[in-house]
Amino acid sequence: MNIEKLEEKANDIRQDIIQMLVAAKSGHSAGPLGMADVFTALYFGGILHYDPKNPADPTRDRFVLSCGHICPVWYATLAHAGFFELSELATLRKLGTRLHGHPHNEVLPGAENSSGPLGQGLSQAAAMAYAGLNMKKEPWRVYCVMSDGEQQEGQTWEAAMFAGKNKLRNLTGFIDRNNIQIDGHTEDIMPLEPFADKWRAFGWHVLEVDGHNIREIIDAANEAKAIYEKPTVIICHTIPGKGVDFMEYRFEWHGKPPNDEEAKKALQELRTLGGKIRSEHQ
Numbered sequence: 001m002n003i004e005k006l007e008e009k010a011n012d013i014r015q016d017i018i019q020m021l022v023a024a025k026s027g028h029s030a031g032p033l034g035m036a037d038v039f040t041a042l043y044f045g046g047i048l049h050y051d052p053k054n055p056a057d058p059t060r061d062r063f064v065l066s067c068g069h070i071c072p073v074w075y076a077t078l079a080h081a082g083f084f085e086l087s088e089l090a091t092l093r094k095l096g097t098r099l100h101g102h103p104h105n106e107v108l109p110g111a112e113n114s115s116g117p118l119g120q121g122l123s124q125a126a127a128m129a130y131a132g133l134n135m136k137k138e139p140w141r142v143y144c145v146m147s148d149g150e151q152q153e154g155q156t157w158e159a160a161m162f163a164g165k166n167k168l169r170n171l172t173g174f175i176d177r178n179n180i181q182i183d184g185h186t187e188d189i190m191p192l193e194p195f196a197d198k199w200r201a202f203g204w205h206v207l208e209v210d211g212h213n214i215r216e217i218i219d220a221a222n223e224a225k226a227i228y229e230k231p232t233v234i235i236c237h238t239i240p241g242k243g244v245d246f247m248e249y250r251f252e253w254h255g256k257p258p259n260d261e262e263a264k265k266a267l268q269e270l271r272t273l274g275g276k277i278r279s280e281h282q
């Protein structure tokens, strides 16, 4: 898929997110919209190795979502990738659904872990990477998506230390650096800066990208594959609520869905973009 097609795909995914949230009448808006380009790059930009017809393929790359609450973007991506029908997206958060408010790996095709409690995903991902590295000559790769808010959890740094010590070169972390969490801005609540330096100090190769520039995201993920003897973390600078003007940058949209009127406005805005989400730097 070329970059233009990938941008269109990300825009489709954003529209699915809005439709899922308004139907569910609950869920998170800002994070999923902000991460649509990263998920698109991972699943459709040739980064992640997966087979939707055989989700348990032992050679697959492992994808771990740590910040489970942004799952609408993951569910929409998995549906577009063929793990289940697009029509199932309408069941988000409904009784009996496989698409829970926070992902449950026993029912969700393509999921390695259940998540919701924050700060745990990197530990799970590091263990998977460690196993791969010790069991296989050609180890599977492990990708872990985290939020910036959960960098305030101590367990994240225990896992970072473990991965650095064990030189988990098959592990790549993506951090949604959107500067918000549910009740405000990260730098007001618990400052993370100097953020990249902290990761470097734990023995990681650190890259920073514009999280809305799909080319940059793909290039960074490919660079991570070529780094030997170190795990890589890619700090993705994103805009929460990206693509919907009245949601962008506003932490108030972290944990709430649009109502009918707001969803209509959001969909209209996304449709008229024609697939073009411009990053800050383009």
Ligand SMILES: [Mg+2]
Residues within 6 Å of the ligand: 147, 148, 149, 176, 177, 178, 179, 180, 181
């Ligand atoms: Mg955040």
